[in-house]
Structure formats: C-alpha cells, structure tokens
Amino acid sequence: MHRPPTAEADVADELAVVRPGLVHRYADELPGARAAVLTRLWRGLAHEPLPWIVRREADREGFALRLADGRRLRGPHADPYATGAYVTAVRLDEAVYDDPARLMTELAVPHSAVFAAELGHSVASLALSRAGAGHPPKWPARDWEWEQRVVDGHPFHPNCRSRPGFSVAEQLAHGPEHGPVVELALVPVPEAGCLVTGVWPGWLREPGRVVVPVHPWQAAHVLKRTGERRLAAHPLMALRTLALPGGPHVKTALSARLTSSVRDISLGSVAASAVLSDFGEAVAARTDGLLHITRTLGAVAAGSPDLAAVLRESPEEYTAPGERVVPVAALATTGLPGSPAWLGRFARLALTVGLRLLELGVALEAHGQNLLVVLSPGGDPVRLVYRDLADLRIGPARLARHGVPLPGQLPARMVTDDERTLRRKLFGSLVAGALAGTAGSGPALRTALESAVPHLPRTRDLTALLDEPLPAKALTLMRLSPRTAGDQWAELPNPLRYGSR
Template sequence: MTDLSVCAYSPGTVRDAAAHAETHLAVLAPHLRAPFRDALPTAAAAVGRRLLGALWREDIADTRSRYGGTGHPHAFDRVDFDTVPADDPIALLPHSIVDGRGWTLAAELANAVTNLAIAYARRDTAPAPGDGPDAAAVALERLAIDGHNLHPCGRTRIGWDVDDVLAHDLEAGATRIGFVAVRRDAHVGDDLGFLDGAPPAPPGYVVQPVHAWQRDAVLARRYPDLLRDGTLRILDGTLPAVPTAALRTLLLPGGDYLKLSLDIQVTSTRRSISVASTRNGPVLSALLTRLLAGEERVVLLAETAGAALGGSRDASAILRDGLAGHLTPGERVIPGGALPLVVGDLLREYGGSPLDFLTDYARLVLPPLLRLATRYGIALEAHLQNCLPTFIAGTPHRLVLRDLAGMRLHRPRLAAAGIEPALWPGSVIGTDDLYTMRAKLGYTAFQAHLGELVIALGSHGLDEATAWRAVREVVDEAYDPLRADPTTARAADADHAAFTAPRVPHKALVRMRLTGGGDVYLPVQNPLHAVQNPLHTVRNPLHAP
C-alpha cells in the first residue's frame, strides 16, 4: 500500500478517514478489508487528478506555478493529469486556502477517497438489478464507478457512515423504501400511497414513501415535535428498490422510479428535495411533452406525481416514468455516465469513423436542446447523468431525457411564447437572466457532456480540434432555421453568439465548495469560437505563466 501519511495537513487526512473506514469494515465486512486497503492508492490518485485539474482550470491560488511536469490540455481550459505529486489529495490544496471552507473541502476529499476505495473493493459484486431496459441501464451506470466525471468529490457521502454506504450505495445493488403517514393538512401534493407494497393509510393521513435510511436517520430524529403531535407517523414495512447512480433515485420493481429526499451530501449538494421540485415536476413534464411533440428523436421520462411534507425538504418524493414502452426493437439505451466507457464497443458496431460518430451524436443531442432554449427559454440540465442516448447497431438514434429539477426557465421568453407555467412560488428554476439560462445549458451540454465524449473518442484516434470543428458545424446547422424564422431570429442570433463566443461560463466546482454558496461560474476559452484550432492557446498549460 502507498504510504498515505505524507500529507502536510493533519488531522483530517485521507489516512485518518481510511483508518476509520477500515476499522468499521473489519467488523461489518471483513472480506472487504484487504481489497479496500489495496484500492486506497488508486482512489486517492483518482480524486487527486480531478482536484488538481479543477484547481488548475479555476486558477486557484498558486496552483499553476506550483506544479510542473506534463498534463494533457483539452477544450474549455481543461487539463488532465496522469499522475499527481501527492499520495493524499488534501496535500494538493494550496496553503493559502486550507482554513475556513478549505478545511470543509479537505474533509469532503477524504470522504470521497474512502468511499471510492470501498466502491472499488466492491466492484462487480452487486447483484444484477433485474430484467428490462431500466435494469440494464442501472447495470451500465455501475461502470462509472468514480462518480461525477469532473468533480473531485464525486464519491462524497457526507452524512453516511461505513454501514450506511454498505447498505445503500450503488454497489449494494439493493436498498429499501420506507413509509410515513402525513396528516392531510400537512401533506402537499399527490397521494403516492398507491405503490404496491405500501401500508394502508390511517384515517386522516396520506401515506408517503421515503428512503428507508431517511426515515430512520432523519425523520425519526429530526421531527420529534411532529411525531409527538401526530402530524407525522413512522409506519412499518418496506419496499425493495434498486439504487441508481443518483442514489436518491430508486428503481421500483415495476420499472418506474422514485426520487426521494436523501439528506446526505453528494458532490456539492445535500440531496434532499424541495417542495417546489415535487410540485413543478408534473407541470413541467406536461409542458415539455407538448413542446417536444415534434421532436421525434427525443423521449422524456415524465415526472407524473410528487408530494412532500409541508414546510420541509426531508420527506419529498417524485414519481418518474421508466423506459418500458418507450423503446423499439433493437434500440439500446446507454446512460450518459457510461457512454465514454463503452464508446469503443459502439464504434465497432457503428462501423464508421469516430468523427462521423461524434457528428451523428451531436446532431442527436444539440438541436432539440438549442431549439428549446431559443424558442421558449428552456435550458435543460443536459449533463451525462440526465441523458440516456439510445443506439441501433451503434448509430445514435434517440435521446432520452430525465430529471427536471436542475433546469432553468427564462420567464421573458416563455411569456413571449404565450406560456406561463404554474410554478411553485419561489421556484429557483425561474430566471429573468439570459446568462443564467445559457450558462446552465452551455456548461452541461457542451462541457460536461460532449466534452467528455470528445476526450473519450480521442483514445480512438479522433483529433480534438477536428472534433470541435464538427460540433461547431452542428451548432451552426441547428441555428440556421431558427435565424431564418422572424419569430426566433433575434433570440437565435444572440444565443448563437453566446455559445460560440471566445469565452463561455464554466461551473467552478472547487470554488463553489470554498465559498459555500450556490453555482459559481468563471470564463474559459471556447473551442466553438476558435474553430480552426480550439486548443491553440493551451499547448503546454503546465508551463503557462
């Protein structure tokens, strides 16, 4: 095992977190103790590479002058490192920021390393998720074991201890849904007590599904007053479910999904669910179903119902459609998170060049997203986790979209189109700011989604500059009819200019953790602007001034 004791900062190092985890594994899962220990160096290196890449990209403190050597430059100012000069990622944090929020980030990094090492130790041990297209999608999601493709804390599980990770994480392969009874006057939304296996509702109450861990660790402890006065009752009985990569979204035995509040921190966010999200989901699903009616290559997994405990984010639930009934014979779904990992197999089935594959894929993904933004001001959060492209014989066929909570709606454009959705009061998804709307779409679709695929295709011989020239051509094609239409010409010109500008907003994942606030964006160089050579200014970023 690599020595993890060299970190300059103590306590709170990976060594300390790993010792805690190993002590628990010795009791709870002794067979994982040795594999966990063996996996720690690999997990620390994986987290360290993402952290160093983020510190570089976000130009934090003196990172660019501290680290020499070699890195691999990519579009949008991304630099990937093969190795990192420390055994503990926390040692990569500049001294100037390791105080205040920096210590919080250090704890998150240590947590991410230990949980990633546990995941590595358990890889390929989870039971098969079942039959059908949704189960097949979950099985593929398990391939993306590192979690978020850019965030150094993609495997944080702040709020869970080792026993919780073993019982409920993706590699567990199964978890449980519990139930509570909410008095009718405190219940907001739809009655979800119709689920198979749900207990009957006491008179005057509505049965609400909750994650079993949330029921026991949060609701039973955080709401003694509501339990005492009878507003909330903990019910017996559970329902089996399969955790997806999103953790709080569970695959039900019948093929639908339940997205449930789970008050742990994964990446930058605690995964409870606002009351607004439970009420907006069905409204937005109906709206998008109507607006996407002409998009034959797009499938929406609608959020059909949602409910919450009034005034709380802790007992929320959203019911979402599954894939059953949406696919045609021979159509294969690949969850976006797994796409870069299986693209080689798809290329072999496809039979064409990597450039042709990327072009076909970009023509599938980008036009409907860009049209929604220009015509209606709707920016879907189209990162890899929310997209499930389908393929027939390796050819990009359709785009399945899911999870509406992170989208942004530009109210003036919606109003101009005669649309005023009945959003829950105070919903954060509504904005009057075009920058906010465009940043949401641009970062997720171009950087987090296509950017990852372009890098993966580079391993199959695709030159990155050539790849982004092809994407730019697809962007131009998508906007041509929008610019020709008098009703959308002005918006199309503005959107096209924004998405092909010299610099575009990048979501600064580490700066967000250091500030402790919401989304933080910073400008990065845009390969869709410098179409002749999108990498010309980052030839050797490790020696840049």
C-alpha cells in the first residue's frame, strides 16, 4: 500500500496547532476517507468516456480497465449508483493503491497532476469533516441544522470535500458540518455603481449606499477587507449560502474552487434573478401544490461577481405546523430511505414534478442540494421545495405549446430547445443524482423507480427515461479536461435494468 499524500500530513500538522484535540480522530478517519474518495473515483474510471481507457471488461472477480498504454487497472464491480466506500484498493498492473491521489499520480494521464492534488485535498478535508462534525439532533427543528448533517459532501464526485485555498482553521470556522456560526462582513458600497434587482431590504442600506453581505473567506482572501460590521449566520451545505437567524438565506460570492466550480455570482444571474423568481413561481403553480420555489427577495452586484449577494426565502416558509423540510442530500441521515415503500413514494413525487415541468419546458437542476422534500409529521414525503434557479434550462418551443410566455432577460445559456440538453439537465441531476444518492445502490434505485413508473405522466420524456441509458455528469472527465467549457456527460446503465441479470 502507498502512504498518505502531502495534503493529509499538511492538515495533520495544522490541526495540531489549531485544534490538537482532533488530531487522533482525524488520523482514525483517514482510511475511511481514502476509501470514500477512491470509490467515487473508481465510479468515474469505470463509467465515464475517458479517452485513455480503451476497453472495459467485467468478470466474476471484478472489473478491469485496459489503458491506452497497455497497463491494466483492476477493481471491484462498479455500481454507478452506489454511495459509501466499497472500494478500499485497486490494482494497477502489479501495484496496489488504496489512495486515490497516489493512483491518479501514477496514471500520469493529461492534467492528472492537478486532479491528483485535488483528490488529496478531498481525502484530507473529508477526514477533517468526519473528525470535527457536530452532532445536530436526529430530527432538527431548523432548516440549517439539517444542512449540518451532510458531512461527506457530494455522493458521487471524487472532489466531494476538496476545499483548496481553505486552511484547516477556515474549514473548521466555515464548514457547515462543524456547526459554526459564521460572521459575514457587511460591506457598504455606493448605490450608483451597483446592479440591484428585486427588493433589497432597508436594513441592508445606508444613505446612498447598498450593504453587501460578504463571506469572511472572500473578504479576507479576495477583497482584502477587514473591520466591517458583522452579521451572524449559519452556513448551509453549499458553504457560501447561509441562513440568517429568523430570516432569509443569503447566497454570497465565494471565489474558491469547491468540488468543480468557482462560486462567484455572475452579473447575468443578478440581472435575471427577479424575472426568474417570478417565472419559477408561475410554473410551480402548475404542479397542483406539489412544488414550491423559494422566491428571490433581492440581489445585488457591486460591479463584479466577486462582490455580490442574493437573498432568498427560507424553505421553511413552505411548511405547515409539524412538518419538516429536508434537503434531499440529508435524507439518508433520517433512515427513511431504508424503507422501499417510502423510497418508492419519494421517487414518485420527485419524478411526477420533474416530468411535469419538463413537459412544460423547464428542466430543473434537481440535485440533492437544490431539491428539498417536505415531510409530514409522520415522515411521509408530501411536496417538494426547489431553491436556486440559476442553473435551469428552459425550452421556448415547449413553453409555447403550453401557452407559457418565455421570460425576457434570461442568460442565453439557460435557453434551449435541444431535447437531449433538457433531459440531461433533469435526469442527470434528479435520477442519477438526488434519487440515486438517496437510494444508495443500483438495485434499490431500480426498485424505487419500478414502484413509481406506473403512476408517472406518460410523456415522451418518460419513454426516454425508461428506454435509454441514464445521463450523468462525467465528473472525473470534467476535472481532467480543464480546457473544455461546460458540462460533459457519461451514459450510465439504465437503472430499471441495472442488476436484472
């Protein structure tokens, strides 16, 4: 076996200074963190269209990949819908690797060095997250407490916890899994130089100025500002989005690469935020109460994506007494998905809403972070809440067929009539993402879909979901293709057939 990469040792050294009581727990968590990241990486290697893999072969002992240079990489059977850490080691020719960063370094394919460093960060940060995670109640009372229960990050991305640019002290101070209260900087800027949409509240205004909430990491590392007034908030799983006590959620700019993307707020998204919010409400009204969209209250950009913020309603606005609203990513912590009947009901609800909107011409980015489910007092899934409209895809021709006007001022990237693009957006996020992550395995996902399908709207999109391979973002390929803009895709085995042999 190969030894930990430098990132692991660096985190241990810094942890010994800033939180020495966590050092032993961190060390204990490292093997599991390596396996969790290696499992995600192995999924990508086994199923994504990587140009340097020329053949894939399954046998009774596992799965083998033949590389273009003649080397052979072997590991266990790769369930593309499984979560957890079932891959503890793989073999590259005769060498065994239990460390994803070391494996990627040894593969030595184009752009692998940078990706290997990210994998090292992901392992170290995941071990730190597990070691320092707080202990919110099993059935939290507040929305932000649910967010803190998601410790491992993205269920399928190898960079599930990669936070390069964040020190150990900053991860402990800002990561939601650690349960901190974050002090947002309040930065006043001249209103004349700002783009403001919606209603920016009076408590974030001064005479002639707009006050922008800024993430403390952004204030320190990008804006180089200190000394402003502060506002306490609870970080959500998106890290840059925080819940204000008793109030709305605030999405801040964060110019750091987390998982795949740099988290700024584009000027185009600020300009379109009010229009999109109204549009989202209008299309959600066509779901017979099964879906609510969290409204954007106001948005501001002070001349740059680095200094911008968006205020949104809390999803709690859409709950009745006794109900809870839970991010789909946190459902696994409740134990509810362990019931096939419950999982089938949830799949039916989510797919009914997703397919109805897709038929109208709206493809949701319905992954486990954007999509939330409202649970009855008894734990039944009763309706959905969707937040963050910035990554919708909207089809004008479909809208026109249903008499829905296309809103103006939308970013061009959001508008397309390409059916493949629309289906990829919904199916890749909802089925290959939210539902698969909740189910936890291909067989469980298949059972849930079989339960839901007889009750779903009979559309051409449903036919495509039943008959074609399932699209999923090629997360590993994208990190190894830094010069290729936009999403890249893999085709996974159709979950309704997965495990049927």
